[in-house]
Amino acid sequence: MSEDLEVTVTSVDDVRVLRVCGEFDADEAETLAQPLAAPLDGTVLGVVVDLSRVTFADSSFLHTLIEAHRRHLAAGVPFVLAEPHFTVRRLLDLTDTARFFTVAPTTTAALEKVRGTCSDGHHVR
Template sequence: MPSDDLLVAVETSADDVVLISVRGSLDGWSDCDALAEALSRAAQGSTQQTVVDLSRLTFADSTALHALLHGLRKHAENGIPLVLAGPLHPSVSRLFEVTGTHAAFRFADSVEQARTC
């Protein structure tokens, strides 16, 4: 599988933390439905927290941002914390900066750190 192909994996830990790992490119040309669906399912569950590991995401555009913002809104409606974990690729970090959405999300430097947020 080429490294720019989108892959979304979901796992739930014993302490009810959902980890959504995203790898590759998340843009209008990739199938963002997998991320949107994973975020929606996590927001509807009885989980303690959702962590989205973006450390292996190499590129993201407004399609990705829309999926993340929608997931954030659903999590907030259900009182479930959503944390984005890095380290972020510079192009992914730039997306949050240029759109002014960085402050909307809670970020952590790693998945381990995100679990303590």
């Protein structure tokens, strides 16, 4: 769909950060699914997905995020969506799925949420 489609994976301390850019539909779902399927070994404290530059997302994109969230939850690894672009936020709201995710307003806030999460995936209050 978009030539600017990109998923960049970096690490901040022991937190894996995925920066997702572009337009995602069923044809591009694997571009996001592959890095989200990376091994969750003991060295990964959590995963943050920066969605601030996703300008289009459809149900396949949402399905990929839901499956990744389930996988991370089962492994006890925090999974936080950071700064979702308006289009992503709208998708989450229209499908009533935002409540299933931990969402942070910025990547920095998402990193803080990961660091404030217990090993069972629940937040420290």
